[in-house]
Amino acid sequence: SGINLPGQLFLGIAYKPSRSWVFEIATRFEQYSSYEKLEVTTRLPVAGQTSRTINKDWHDVWAYMFGVSYQIDEGYRFSAGYLY
Helix, strand or coil: CEECCCCEEEEEEEECCCCCEEEEEEEEEECHHHCCEEEEEEEEEECCEEEEEEECCCCCEEEEEEEEEEECCCCCEEEEEEEC
16 A cells, blocks of 8 residues: 655754743655546555546645744743735
């Protein structure tokens, strides 16, 4: 059984200017153009089948992320982020 997925690259960095604050930025690349179909095979049948092919016509994707978190002295952490 197995699933072949497209290549991925993830890069990120975090900056902690103080004990309470953390700022993070990251980017992610997914190489969907590297395959034309998704082939799923299983050892045991699912709905009577052991394989299924799903045709794809996808393009490569870049994602950009930003996050910030603040921790108060009592141990609680407040976080927010944005993904594009």
